[in-house]
Amino acid sequence: MSLFERYLTVWVALCIVAGIALGHVMPGVFHAVGAAEVAKVNLPVAALIWLMVIPMLLKIDFASLRHVGRHWRGIGVTLFVNWAVKPFSMAALGWLFVGYLFRPYLPADQIDSYVAGLIILAAAPCTAMVFVWSNLTRGEPHFTLSQVALNDTIMVIAFAPIVGLLLGLSAITVPWGTLVLSVVLYIVIPVIVAQVARRSLLASGGQAALDRLLARLGPASLLALLATLVLLFGFQGEQILAQPAVIGLLAVPILIQVYLNSGLAYLLNRVAGEQHCVAGPSALIGASNFFELAVAAAISLFGFNSGAALATVVGVLIEVPVMLSVVWIVNRSQDWYERGAAGKGPAPRPASRGV
Numbered sequence: 001m002s003l004f005e006r007y008l009t010v011w012v013a014l015c016i017v018a019g020i021a022l023g024h025v026m027p028g029v030f031h032a033v034g035a036a037e038v039a040k041v042n043l044p045v046a047a048l049i050w051l052m053v054i055p056m057l058l059k060i061d062f063a064s065l066r067h068v069g070r071h072w073r074g075i076g077v078t079l080f081v082n083w084a085v086k087p088f089s090m091a092a093l094g095w096l097f098v099g100y101l102f103r104p105y106l107p108a109d110q111i112d113s114y115v116a117g118l119i120i121l122a123a124a125p126c127t128a129m130v131f132v133w134s135n136l137t138r139g140e141p142h143f144t145l146s147q148v149a150l151n152d153t154i155m156v157i158a159f160a161p162i163v164g165l166l167l168g169l170s171a172i173t174v175p176w177g178t179l180v181l182s183v184v185l186y187i188v189i190p191v192i193v194a195q196v197a198r199r200s201l202l203a204s205g206g207q208a209a210l211d212r213l214l215a216r217l218g219p220a221s222l223l224a225l226l227a228t229l230v231l232l233f234g235f236q237g238e239q240i241l242a243q244p245a246v247i248g249l250l251a252v253p254i255l256i257q258v259y260l261n262s263g264l265a266y267l268l269n270r271v272a273g274e275q276h277c278v279a280g281p282s283a284l285i286g287a288s289n290f291f292e293l294a295v296a297a298a299i300s301l302f303g304f305n306s307g308a309a310l311a312t313v314v315g316v317l318i319e320v321p322v323m324l325s326v327v328w329i330v331n332r333s334q335d336w337y338e339r340g341a342a343g344k345g346p347a348p349r350p351a352s353r354g355v
Contacts, residue, residue: 011222011226012226012229012316012317012320015226015229015230015233016229016233016317018230018233019229019230019231019232019233019234020233020234020241022230022234023233023234030231030234033231034303044231045228045231045296045299046185046186046296048224048225048227048228048231049185049186049224049228049293049295049296050190050193051217051220051221051223051224052221052224052225052228053186053190053194053221053293054190054193054194054197054217054221055214055217055218055220055221057152057190057191057193057194057195058194058197058198058210058213058214058217059131059214060145060148060149060152060194061145061149061198070142070143070146071140071143071146071274071275071278073269073272073273073274073278074143074147074269074272074274074275074278074279074282075143075146075147075150076272077265077268077269077272077274077282077286078147078151078265078282078285078286079150079151079154080268081261081264081265081268081282081286081287082125082151082285082286083154083158083162085261085264086122086123086125086257086261086286086287087119087122087123087162087163087166088166089122089257089260089261090118090119090121090122090123090253090254090257091115091118091119091122091166093118093253093256093257094114094115094118094119094253095115096253097249097252097253098111098114098115098118098249098250098253099111099115102249102252105245105249106246106249107246107307110306110307111307112307113302113306113307113308113311114250114307114308114310114311115311116167116298116301116302116307116308116311117294117298117302117306117307117308117309117310117311117312118250118253118254118311119163119166119167120163120294120297120298120301120308120312121254121289121291121294121298121311121312121315122257122289123159123162123163123166123294124155124159124289124290124293124294124297125151125155125285125286125288125289125290126284126285126288126289126290126291130144130148130281130284130285130288131144131148133281133284133288133323133326133327134280134281134284134285136324136327136331137277137280137281137284137327137330137331138277138280138331139277139278139280139281139284140275140277140278140281143277143278143281143282144281144285147281147282147285148285151285152191155290156188156191159293163297181300185296186293186296186297197213198210201213225316228295229313229316232295232299232309232310232313233313246310247310247314247317250310250311250314251314251317251318254314254315254318255318255322257287258287258288258322258323258326259287259326261286261287262283262284262286262287262326263283264286265279265282265283265285265286265287266279266280266282266283266330266333266337269282269283270337270340276334276337276338279330279337280327280330280331283326283330284323284326284327284330287323287326288319288323289315289319291312291315291316291319294312294315295309295312295313295316297312298311298312
């Protein structure tokens with residue numbers, strides 16, 4: 001992890017301040033940016049999301065799906081948590097906390113939108129920072145790569161139906177056209193672009209050429225994330241200043257969801273007898289979110305000023321420190337884990353410091 005990535009939370013905090021300040025100083029600029037959209041998809045944000053997503057997708061070789069069977073227990077646990085538990089547990093937590101317990105303390109006209117943002121956040125498993133978390137837990141690199149590739153493949157098909165189903169249960173009208181367009185823009189097209197570019201680079205210059213491009217694009221990806229946050233908070237600034245407690249209240253169900261799902265994945269891997277080097281990244285993949293897609297989808301569906309967009313941004317705010325705490329728990333509990341694991345998994349490959 002680079003120095004810049006290690007202090008990502010600091011840069012995020014500075015972007016919040018900058019966004020709120022710039023929103024007050026230059027409101028016309030932010031309104032012009034917000035108006036640049038097609039079918040409710042904001043074009044400047046789409047460009048920034050591409051800058052975030054494509055460098056991360058360049059790291060993924062979808063041919064790695066052939067390794068899926070090697071750690072089938074970990075794959076099964078992670079898929080179960082990601083797709084059968086996580087979106088539905090977040091929906092339940094959102095309805096419980098935002099729709100019921102915290103309702104008196106939140107703007108009444110944004111309750112459904114907040115719940116929608118939480119659902120969108122939970123419906124997309126992380127595809128990028130997972131590599132960092134896996135590395136910090138000395139995770140099995142081939143498992144991590146295979147799991148991320150498999151999740152990306154499933155997400156292309158399952159993201160829109162799951163979100164649509166859960167938003168429908170929340171009595172929110174779902175603009176299916178916009179939702180599907182968001183999936184195409186933020187998953188399908190970037191995956192195609194990244195894989196074509198990856199194969200071309202590997203064919204012409206080998207791994208060294210790909211590594212050089214990734215080194216150049218890495219900072220651009222993080223800067224695009226920070227620029228998106230400036231835009232978001234430029235529009236959300238008034239609401240944050242008027243009701244700063246909203247951020248803290250929205251963080252509660254997100255925090256519970258992260259620890260609930262990471263703990264569930266970790267324990268299920270232990271019961272199944274999977275290796276610790278697989279259980280660690282499985283727990284982290286099971287808990288983390290593809291917040292770039294979540295932010296983009298929330299903006300596309302409900303707009304910059306919506307509670308849904310704010311809820312997904314809260315996910316961005318707490319992602320790094322919370323996931324680092326999960327990394328700490330996984331590493332500290334390794335001896336306990338290995339004493340109880342049945343040891344049925346295959347022998348681990350040597351851990352890699354990069355994936």
